[in-house]
Amino acid sequence: MNIKTFKGFEDIYPEKVDETDSWYYAQWTPCSEAYEVPDFKNKYPGTRLYFIEYPSGKVFEPIKQGKNVFLERPVYEHKDNSFGIIRYDFNEEVIQVLIFKPDCYSVKIITEMAFSKVGDMINVRLVTSPFALVKHDVQSDTVDFLWPKEMHIQFEENEGLYFQNDGKLYTSKWIEDPNYREEIIIRDAETGEILERNPGYLRRMPDGSVWKMTR
Structure with missing residues (x-):
């Protein structure tokens, strides 16, 4: 039996990314949804979002953790092996859509909009x-x-x-x-x-x- 050890993951639970057999993700966050962040009164520590490649077990954290910044679960696009992530920045009050491409380890912001355009952030x-x-x-x-x-x-x-x-x-x-x-x-x-x-x-x-x- 081959057992891989992931240090620092004691309270983080990897989940399979939908529509791919090659990737798992794991979030560290004290709340589960972006609309809960204001309850932390400007003290939300920021989401940490990990990508884990299968079967190699390599762990990637391409998006830096930021105070009062919430990162959504990744969405996989099979056509170009990329991940879309919604980033909620409560400091600047903007939502960004980021694309992470693991083949070249690049992260790109492809759009940004004000919170006011989105409303209550539920079901975005x-x-x-x-x-x-x-x-x-x-x-x-x-x-x-x-x-x-x-x-x-x-x-x-x-x-x-x-x-x-x-x-x-x-x-x-x-x-x-x-x-x-x-x-x-x-x-x-x-x-x-x-x-x-x-x-x-x-x-x-x-x-x-x-x-x-x-x-």
Whole structure:
């Protein structure tokens, strides 16, 4: 049995990054969401975000920890082996989208916007293919695209955005009437118009393919 030892990780729990078999991430943070940071009264120590390569076990910390700076969980983009990370800077009151490319160990800020544009910071996340910053209002079933384009889309009840690709939005909707079931909805990325609807669900696999589980 090959046992690897990671010193300094006693209270940090690695988790697999979705849609890749080669990477894990680990966060050190005294709170789980960005909107909780103001509760620390300007004394939030800053998130530490680690990337762990499998099977080598190499550990990377490409983004420096900063006081009152919260780092979201990374989102993997298979097309160019990169990670998107949302960085909340409560000192400057700005949100940044960073791209980390492990092949060349580079970190680049690709956009920045004021907190005022985002609002309460709840359900703000990155989706892939390509990267886009979105905010999902689960109460009103709407999604606002904040970057790289700005667009407001009204979804159906219990519908959520999964990913985008080739000018289409892929969403999942759950229904209970009374038995639980799911639907795959494909929308036009420019208009939000529904193009296709099927029973079932989608799974994105580590090789970049998409499995469509249906009847």
